[in-house]
Amino acid sequence: MKLATWNVNSLGVRLPQLLDWLSLHQPDVLVLQETKLTDDKFPQADIAAAGWHSVWHGQKTYNGVALLSRSPATALVKNIPGFDDPQARVIAASVGDLRVIGAYFPNGQAPDSEKFVYKMAWLDALHEWLRRELAEHPRLVLMGDYNIAPEDRDVFDPVAMAGQIHCTDQERAHFQALLDLGLVDAFRLFDQAPRIWSWWDYRNLAFRKNQGLRIDHILVSQGLRDQVTACVVDKPTRKNERPSDHAPVLVEIKG
DNA sequence: ATGGCCTTGGTACAAGGA
Numbered sequence: 209m210k211l212a213t214w215n216v217n218s219l220g221v222r223l224p225q226l227l228d229w230l231s232l233h234q235p236d237v238l239v240l241q242e243t244k245l246t247d248d249k250f251p252q253a254d255i256a257a258a259g260w261h262s263v264w265h266g267q268k269t270y271n272g273v274a275l276l277s278r279s280p281a282t283a284l285v286k287n288i289p290g291f292d293d294p295q296a297r298v299i300a301a302s303v304g305d306l307r308v309i310g311a312y313f314p315n316g317q318a319p320d321s322e323k324f325v326y327k328m329a330w331l332d333a334l335h336e337w338l339r340r341e342l343a344e345h346p347r348l349v350l351m352g353d354y355n356i357a358p359e360d361r362d363v364f365d366p367v368a369m370a371g372q373i374h375c376t377d378q379e380r381a382h383f384q385a386l387l388d389l390g391l392v393d394a395f396r397l398f399d400q401a402p403r404i405w406s407w408w409d410y411r412n413l414a415f416r417k418n419q420g421l422r423i424d425h426i427l428v429s430q431g432l433r434d435q436v437t438a439c440v441v442d443k444p445t446r447k448n449e450r451p452s453d454h455a456p457v458l459v460e461i462k463g
Numbered sequence: 464a465t466g467g468c469c470t471t472g473g474t475a476c477a478a479g480g481a
């Protein structure tokens with residue numbers, strides 16, 4: 209099973225790149241973030257013609273998530289149950305014997321902002337929900353754009369970024385709290401070269417200089433840990449014409 | 464360097480992203 213996550217930064221703009229990517233990588237499951245489409249605009253027909261089922265949860269202009277799968281998704285959940293949220297950030301479903309959660313974590317803007325307060329409340333709600341989901345679904349994958357760089361080695365300039373958004377102790381404590389539930393960062397199950405990122409700013413020639421952050425993650429439950437055979441960032445896709453600022457992240461799970 | 468880019472909405476430029 210090949211699963212992947214990709215923040216496409218507008219599916220309206222990136223649909224041709226998505227269809228190319230599906231054809232090239234043939235994932236069993238792909239979750240998307242920042243589709244930026246209302247539900248009536250979701251390109252279900254194009255994706256179905258390419259050979260994937262899809263479920264989606266969108267809104268106008270901002271946010272928006274989707275889950276594409278080779279076999280149909282069931283037991284669909286949109287957003288965090290019990291957390292009243294006008295922002296479309298979460299989609300969860302069962303695909304085969306896997307529980308898959310795709311999430312677009314809040315950015316948070318700056319540690320002293322109202323948006324950071326929202327990010328913290330959202331992370332609290334996610335944590336409590338995940339505790340329940342894991343009890344119900346031992347084979348679970350949580351993947352998406354976390355907007356958190358878990359460690360200094362996930363940041364191109366950790367000195368300059370110290371205490372800044374994505375790198376605060378509070379955000380990192382929330383990431384650790386997810387690990388403490390029994391989730392494992394699939395990327396760190398393997399030897400990885402240094403300076404691998406999943407996002408590069410459009411500005412500053414950041415991609416050319418490889419100045420980025422690793423903020424897109426795939427966490428797997430303990431029940432899946434021993435079946436994970438690979439986890440990589442698809443950097444070449446960030447070089448394509450008219451790219452998203454994020455690269456996809458992929459995981460391979462045995463069986 | 465308090466920035467540089469890209470996207471949306473809407474048709475000028477502000478807001479959001481990270």
